Amino acid sequence: MKRPWYRFLYVRSALAKLGLALLAVLGTIGILLFVLFIETPRMEAQTKNFEGRSIQNGAAVYANNCSSCHGLDGKGLQGVAPALHSRYFFEQRLKDLEYTGSLHDYVKLTVAAGRPMNKQSQWAQMMPTWSSRYGGPLRDDQVEDVTSFVLNWREDAALQTAETDPWQPFQNAPMTDIYTGQQVETAPAAEVSSEPRPPQQLFMVDMGCVGCHNIDQPQTETNKGAIGPNLGNLYETAGTKVPGEDAATFVHNSIIEPNKYVEPGYNPVMPANFADRMSPEEIDSLVQWILDPNRQK
Amino acid sequence: MAVQPEVKKKSFLQTILDAADDVFTRVTAGISAGEVRRMLRGEPPGRPNPRLKPHSEAFLLHIKPTYYHESVTRFTHTFRLGLLSTYLFFVETITGLILMIWYAPTPERAYTDMIRLLSNVPLGQLMRDMHRLGAELMVVVVTLHMVRTYLTGSYKAPRQFTWFTGVLLLVLTLFLSFSGYLLPWDQLAYWAVTIGTSMAEAVPPPIVGETVNLLARGAPDIGANGLMRFYLLHVLFLPLALFLFFFVHYYKVVHFGISLPSDEEEVGQDTANKVPADRRVYFLPDVLIDESALLIAFTALMVLVSTFFFAAPLESIANPQSTPLHTVAPWYFYWLQGLLKIADKTIAGVYVPGILLVLLMAIPYLDRNPSRRGRDRRVAIISGVVAGIVIIVLSWMGTPYYAVQGAPAVEIVQELMPEEGMGPLREMGYAHLPLGAYDSRENATTEDEEFNVVLHEFNESIKAFAEKDPSFNEAYGVLTISQEQPQLKRITWDINWLSPDGKDEAFKRIFFLHENALYWEQYAVKDFSFLRNEQPAAGE
Numbered sequence: 056m057k058r059p060w061y062r063f064l065y066v067r068s069a070l071a072k073l074g075l076a077l078l079a080v081l082g083t084i085g086i087l088l089f090v091l092f093i094e095t096p097r098m099e100a101q102t103k104n105f106e107g108r109s110i111q112n113g114a115a116v117y118a119n120n121c122s123s124c125h126g127l128d129g130k131g132l133q134g135v136a137p138a139l140h141s142r143y144f145f146e147q148r149l150k151d152l153e154y155t156g157s158l159h160d161y162v163k164l165t166v167a168a169g170r171p172m173n174k175q176s177q178w179a180q181m182m183p184t185w186s187s188r189y190g191g192p193l194r195d196d197q198v199e200d201v202t203s204f205v206l207n208w209r210e211d212a213a214l215q216t217a218e219t220d221p222w223q224p225f226q227n228a229p230m231t232d233i234y235t236g237q238q239v240e241t242a243p244a245a246e247v248s249s250e251p252r253p254p255q256q257l258f259m260v261d262m263g264c265v266g267c268h269n270i271d272q273p274q275t276e277t278n279k280g281a282i283g284p285n286l287g288n289l290y291e292t293a294g295t296k297v298p299g300e301d302a303a304t305f306v307h308n309s310i311i312e313p314n315k316y317v318e319p320g321y322n323p324v325m326p327a328n329f330a331d332r333m334s335p336e337e338i339d340s341l342v343q344w345i346l347d348p349n350r351q352k
Numbered sequence: 353m354a355v356q357p358e359v360k361k362k363s364f365l366q367t368i369l370d371a372a373d374d375v376f377t378r379v380t381a382g383i384s385a386g387e388v389r390r391m392l393r394g395e396p397p398g399r400p401n402p403r404l405k406p407h408s409e410a411f412l413l414h415i416k417p418t419y420y421h422e423s424v425t426r427f428t429h430t431f432r433l434g435l436l437s438t439y440l441f442f443v444e445t446i447t448g449l450i451l452m453i454w455y456a457p458t459p460e461r462a463y464t465d466m467i468r469l470l471s472n473v474p475l476g477q478l479m480r481d482m483h484r485l486g487a488e489l490m491v492v493v494v495t496l497h498m499v500r501t502y503l504t505g506s507y508k509a510p511r512q513f514t515w516f517t518g519v520l521l522l523v524l525t526l527f528l529s530f531s532g533y534l535l536p537w538d539q540l541a542y543w544a545v546t547i548g549t550s551m552a553e554a555v556p557p558p559i560v561g562e563t564v565n566l567l568a569r570g571a572p573d574i575g576a577n578g579l580m581r582f583y584l585l586h587v588l589f590l591p592l593a594l595f596l597f598f599f600v601h602y603y604k605v606v607h608f609g610i611s612l613p614s615d616e617e618e619v620g621q622d623t624a625n626k627v628p629a630d631r632r633v634y635f636l637p638d639v640l641i642d643e644s645a646l647l648i649a650f651t652a653l654m655v656l657v658s659t660f661f662f663a664a665p666l667e668s669i670a671n672p673q674s675t676p677l678h679t680v681a682p683w684y685f686y687w688l689q690g691l692l693k694i695a696d697k698t699i700a701g702v703y704v705p706g707i708l709l710v711l712l713m714a715i716p717y718l719d720r721n722p723s724r725r726g727r728d729r730r731v732a733i734i735s736g737v738v739a740g741i742v743i744i745v746l747s748w749m750g751t752p753y754y755a756v757q758g759a760p761a762v763e764i765v766q767e768l769m770p771e772e773g774m775g776p777l778r779e780m781g782y783a784h785l786p787l788g789a790y791d792s793r794e795n796a797t798t799e800d801e802e803f804n805v806v807l808h809e810f811n812e813s814i815k816a817f818a819e820k821d822p823s824f825n826e827a828y829g830v831l832t833i834s835q836e837q838p839q840l841k842r843i844t845w846d847i848n849w850l851s852p853d854g855k856d857e858a859f860k861r862i863f864f865l866h867e868n869a870l871y872w873e874q875y876a877v878k879d880f881s882f883l884r885n886e887q888p889a890a891g892e
Binding site: 061070079082094097099100105106108194196207 | 391392471472637652655659668838862865868880882
């Protein structure tokens with residue numbers, strides 16, 4: 056029989072075979088010892104990894120679902136939703152509420168079940184239910200992730216001062232100013248401004264209308280705003296809503312007395328305090344701006 | 353007066369030694385210590401051969417032949433692939449049982465259990481990597497075993513039925529591997545199995561296909577029921593079926609003997625069971641030593657590879673609402689995915705694989721050529737090689753490189769930062785992402801060399817797509833890195849271009865990257881950098 060070229064690889068002696076097997080056993084034990092030796096730091100790295108990934112995933116959930124009301128950087132929107140990226144929130148909120156659980160539980164429960172009874176507050180709408188367990192859109196892991204994300208502001212928020220803390224007084228809850236230690240007046244301070252603010256600023260920032268109303272999209276059968284109706288084609292439809300009110304009157308009344316006429320299919324959640332927060336001139340300019348099809352942003 | 357037998361005088365030491373030898377002989381099922389010594393010295397057995405006793409005494413050895421033909425014990429005749437397949441099944445059972453301790457097959461827990469296994473169970477990652485590696489190796493080894501059998505013509509009479517059961521075992525191995533795919537409940541698992549089961553839907557007539565699909569998934573979509581079904585298939589039904597067919601297969605192997613190299617016997621003869629006395633290699637000790645040395649070396653290699661070069665993948669948690677871009681089947685089903693790209697689902701997913709399987713099982717009954725010699729089997733060998741090449745080409749067509757290019761902007765981002773998995777940007781990591789906005793038109797560079805490489809790739813990739821795609825004109829991209837939170841950066845990919853009719857088009861993709869996030873590739877040198885940095889220095 057022909058002798059193959061690879062015959063130098065042949066191991067013939069039984070003892071040599073057993074010796075190689077023994078070497079392999081020793082090598083395996085060596086590798087396993089190495090694995091055991093690095094197991095603690097490896098598990099720590101993996102723990103941190105998955106904590107980090109949870110924050111990462113939470114950031115995406117927040118950007119898609121929460122940022123329209125709580126603000127892109129979590130600093131809240133006036134009249135729409137409270138600030139989360141706030142030293143007050145991390146250090147004092149639970150004490151004011153006399154809540155004895157952890158902040159993690161507080162955030163997670165609020166995200167999961169929402170705030171279904173907050174009708175009297177100054178916020179534009181109730182916190183919706185987010186967990187799929189209570190009829191919302193998020194899975195359990197997403198609720199947990201977004202909680203991790205919100206709590207990850209803690210370090211940054213701790214550096215805030217009285218000037219940079221974006222917290223806003225709640226109308227219906229006791230609050231302590233952590234910077235002065237004083238109990239805060241729960242009625243909202245009138246927003247005094249020396250000169251009228253432009254309607255863009257009122258809509259986008261100060262009144263936070265944009266949190267619920269989309270000004271660029273038209274309101275149609277197939278394209279309805281989720282929280283409040285879209286306002287993109289309001290200049291065409293406003294005059295037809297309430298008999299006897301022309302477009303300008305209708306919009307004006309809807310701002311100062313929002314619950315008088317509520318669009319079918321929507322909840323009466325629009326705050327009723329805009330008349331106190333804007334001067335009559337500002338309201339007029341806002342109405343004009345909303346009804347202007349060629350409005351400047 | 354009764355005759356009293358003379359009391360034997362034995363020293364204390366001798367009594368102890370005899371007792372020890374007795375225990376030894378019981379443990380080895382009939383081989384004394386002296387016989388073991390003679391075995392290791394390579395001395396021939398006495399007559400009658402005392403080394404045959406364990407084959408009748410010990411349950412585990414009674415299924416092994418007492419001797420083999422010298423020619424079939426040569427490694428390069430069989431490569432001992434059958435033994436390796438069996439051993440891998442054993443490895444999978446052991447590692448699988450260990451993984452089962454930390455696993456609950458429900459959508460709420462399965463993925464969390466994977467995280468817990470990786471971050472909280474000592475040796476958990478090694479067990480998971482070994483199990484995954486073993487599963488993929490088992491597919492490889494079983495396939496190679498079949499190829500070897502085909503090339504040496506060993507499926508011919510009288511071993512037709514052995515081949516038939518072997519093909520069944522190959523199918524069971526594939527299903528076993530695939531059913532385990534779903535259990536981590538990540539995106540990779542979820543969508544591979546969704547695609548897999550959707551092929552069952554194509555079985556005609558529709559009522560049958562829909563029923564089969566519904567039975568496999570437990571609901572119109574895979575959910576809690578589907579996961580439980582795949583779990584039970586994976587840990588109970590398929591292993592039991594494999595176990596049963598293994599013994600049928602092995603019984604046939606022992607019954608007919610391993611076929612000799614074809615040039616050692618006349619065409620049409622089968623003398624595997626008529627081994628001349630001078631060509632016998634006894635199982636004890638020669639074959640036992642060979643087999644155990646091979647398996648020990650193989651185990652050592654598996655531990656080595658799964659410690660340093662292989663990591664079982666884990667993507668983000670299964671999300672039935674979003675299909676990741678470029679979803680692929682496991683690599684051993686790439687050929688099927690390739691077929692599905694060029695033909696209708698019923699043809700490519702049901703008829704072709706079905707016919708192939710029947711043909712494969714029927715090969716020994718169709719091939720009437722009595723010779724097992726290569727020079728007499730040109731047609732068979734060439735068609736085998738052609739089939740192999742076709743499978744390889746189809747497999748290549750099954751990868752995302754063939755015919756599933758998305759829009760240019762989508763592909764550019766996918767290449768640098770895929771929706772799932774690592775990609776170059778995540779490989780660099782958080783520390784190498786300097787804050788700022790980088791416009792591809794300015795060819796900006798930063799102080800970070802690694803980041804510059806990715807930036808360069810981004811620019812080049814946009815240019816390359818702009819040249820070859822007529823609907824992607826005057827394209828430019830902006831990569832923005834901003835600090836979202838402490839330890840969390842936002843990575844925004846903006847790509848703008850002009851459509852053929854001159855309209856502005858834009859694509860935007862936002863990702864977040866945390867400082868501690870780790871990503872890994874399945875087949876790559878493992879990253880042990882966590883050993884170096886206790887607390888990594890802040891990037892800025």
